[in-house]
Amino acid sequence: MHDLYIQAVTSEEPGSETPATARERLKPLFPPGSARRMTHLGMLMGAVLSPLSPCEDDAIVYLSQFGESRTLEAYLDSFPTASPLQFQTSIHPSGVQQLFIGRHMPVGQFYPMAGDRQLVAQGLLTAALTGASRTLLCGGEERGSWLLECDCASSETFAFAVALTSERGEGAALGKIRLERGPLEEGLSLRAWARLLHARSAYSGPSGSGWRLTLEWF
Amino acid sequence: MAGRVAIRAQPVLGSGGGDSVPLALLPGRLLDEELLPAWLPALGAMAARAGLEGWGWGRRPVIITSSNFGVGSLYAHRHGDKDPRHLEHGTPTSSVELVRGSLGWGPDITVISHACVSAHLGLLQASRRIAAGVADEVLVFSYDFLSPFVTGGFHALKILNEGFPAPYQVRETGSIALGDGAAFAVLTAARGDFQLIAQNVFNEHHHFTANDPSGSGFHRVLQGIVPALQGRRVWLKGHGTGTLEAGRLEAEAFATLFPDSPLVGWKGSLGHTLGSCGLVELAIVAQSMRTGRAPGTVGTRAPCFTSNVATEPFALGAADAAICAGNAFGGAHAVLALSHA
Numbered sequence: 001m002h003d004l005y006i007q008a009v010t011s012e013e014p015g016s017e018t019p020a021t022a023r024e025r026l027k028p029l030f031p032p033g034s035a036r037r038m039t040h041l042g043m044l045m046g047a048v049l050s051p052l053s054p055c056e057d058d059a060i061v062y063l064s065q066f067g068e069s070r071t072l073e074a075y076l077d078s079f080p081t082a083s084p085l086q087f088q089t090s091i092h093p094s095g096v097q098q099l100f101i102g103r104h105m106p107v108g109q110f111y112p113m114a115g116d117r118q119l120v121a122q123g124l125l126t127a128a129l130t131g132a133s134r135t136l137l138c139g140g141e142e143r144g145s146w147l148l149e150c151d152c153a154s155s156e157t158f159a160f161a162v163a164l165t166s167e168r169g170e171g172a173a174l175g176k177i178r179l180e181r182g183p184l185e186e187g188l189s190l191r192a193w194a195r196l197l198h199a200r201s202a203y204s205g206p207s208g209s210g211w212r213l214t215l216e217w218f
Numbered sequence: 219m220a221g222r223v224a225i226r227a228q229p230v231l232g233s234g235g236g237d238s239v240p241l242a243l244l245p246g247r248l249l250d251e252e253l254l255p256a257w258l259p260a261l262g263a264m265a266a267r268a269g270l271e272g273w274g275w276g277r278r279p280v281i282i283t284s285s286n287f288g289v290g291s292l293y294a295h296r297h298g299d300k301d302p303r304h305l306e307h308g309t310p311t312s313s314v315e316l317v318r319g320s321l322g323w324g325p326d327i328t329v330i331s332h333a334c335v336s337a338h339l340g341l342l343q344a345s346r347r348i349a350a351g352v353a354d355e356v357l358v359f360s361y362d363f364l365s366p367f368v369t370g371g372f373h374a375l376k377i378l379n380e381g382f383p384a385p386y387q388v389r390e391t392g393s394i395a396l397g398d399g400a401a402f403a404v405l406t407a408a409r410g411d412f413q414l415i416a417q418n419v420f421n422e423h424h425h426f427t428a429n430d431p432s433g434s435g436f437h438r439v440l441q442g443i444v445p446a447l448q449g450r451r452v453w454l455k456g457h458g459t460g461t462l463e464a465g466r467l468e469a470e471a472f473a474t475l476f477p478d479s480p481l482v483g484w485k486g487s488l489g490h491t492l493g494s495c496g497l498v499e500l501a502i503v504a505q506s507m508r509t510g511r512a513p514g515t516v517g518t519r520a521p522c523f524t525s526n527v528a529t530e531p532f533a534l535g536a537a538d539a540a541i542c543a544g545n546a547f548g549g550a551h552a553v554l555a556l557s558h559a
Contacts, residue, residue, distance in 0.1 A: 065309070075367075079231070079370060080236070084375045087370075087371030087374055088371075088375070088427055091285065093331070097423065097426070101423045101426060104423060104424060106420065106549075107421050108420055109419055111330065112330070113329060114287075114310040114330075115310070115329040118328070122329075126343060129346040129347065150295070150302070150305045152292065152305055209325055
């Protein structure tokens with residue numbers, strides 16, 4: 001059984017906002033030099049992580065089923081003259097790395113993860129075992145274009161970040177997550193998990209891979 | 219182990235042509251992805267040889283690591299024969315599901331993708347789950363197979379060029395090679411021939427494709443395991459892709475912290491097996507420790523960045539542990555130390 005306390009939570013639920021509109025809205029959050037090179041998902045992840053004031057001692061766990069879908073599309077379409085910039089930002093951990101590289105901010109532990117119905121449980125388990133005094137569990141997706149038509153990208157755009165500690169602490173913890181062994185049932189999707197955090201809704205049920213998840217808010 | 223060179227000059231975009239670059243593909247496999255990926259039977263054969271059955275259930279979870287997964291299938295759909303069936307295993311999730319289903323594993327699968335340190339992270343997570351009592355044993359399974367997607371990308375970065383890699387060698391132009399790779403490790407608490415005695419990670423975040431010129435990232439990750447190695451004699455298996463700046467920084471960090479230890483890198487033979495290189499090369503480290511003799515830095519000749527680079531095979535002698543290092547885009551670093559149990 002693993003208990004994690006929620007110290008802070010941030011989310012992005014931009015609905016049908018286009019990537020171009022999102023860029024205009026979010027670019028003031030980043031240094032001009034780095035904002036120009038950031039991807040849509042990179043900006044969303046930066047927007048949810050920045051308010052948590054990440055530091056070198058934080059462990060970062062990043063969850064995304066599809067990762068940089070739009071950059072992947074653009075990179076694939078750049079052939080036969082492949083784009084080096086789109087290649088390097090199409091890799092899975094790029095969505096989070098863009099924020100930290102823009103700030104030249106090192107972090108000790110960074111765990112980028114993928115997957116489907118096991119992703120939330122496995123991400124929480126990874127977060128519970130970092131040994132760091134604070135772990136930032138974050139994730140997100142961006143709506144694809146032609147990859148979405150092929151069912152190879154998310155149909156919705158969202159992002160979240162939650163600051164977790166193993167002790168409740170003296171501050172005003174917002175909630176508690178308990179992960180314990182449970183039956184083999186289909187688990188929460190990343191989208192459903194993000195909605196729970198955004199709405200601060202409670203949950204008690206299967207979380208995939210034989211894990212049961214309880215989310216409560218104080 | 220024999221120090222042979224597997225890489226061959228081949229068109230960078232496969233049937234799409236382009237410059238000749240050094241690649242190491244599975245025997246008979248083409249760079250262009252097929253409808254059912256041609257690498258899948260090779261994974262099945264590896265798993266069958268090792269008896270990897272019954273994983274992915276209860277206290278025997280699987281951690282799959284890769285940087286490429288099935289992205290070659292996306293490329294084949296967009297630029298190859300455009301058959302939509304390629305898309306059935308083009309995402310990380312669908313590629314893992316293809317492998318999981320093919321090997322008959324259960325649903326308890328964790329997927330980690332941190333570019334070229336992916337396998338190292340899988341090993342670290344497996345260690346933690348065993349230490350925490352969450353699992354009795356963990357299978358860490360890694361696969362990366364080349365496609366024009368990744369060869370085209372590294373070619374665009376100009377480090378995959380016509381030259382063959384010479385890791386840690388002082389030369390005018392840096393060159394890497396890429397290779398197909400798959401490997402696995404079973405981690406347990408109670409049995410085994412080898413022991414992971416230290417692991418560490420660090421992410422410098424200086425630049426996507428360049429390291430902090432001070433070499434701080436290489437030093438920081440290595441310094442984290444120094445206390446666990448007190449009193450041991452170690453040898454060093456570096457990342458050593460064949461790029462000049464990263465190779466120099468890595469060699470200098472090793473020479474500073476472990477000045478009496480020989481350093482080797484094997485990507486001049488195998489090519490860079492990307493997210494799987496941490497496990498592929500760990501298998502060679504383990505075999506070297508069984509036989510008492512390690513391959514040298516294949517493809518490299520003096521002069522080298524530091525005097526401890528071993529260009530020829532050498533006897534491990536009194537060395538009782540090996541340090542294995544890897545790094546990746548974004549200045550990600552990972553390291554482990556392996557000893558006999």
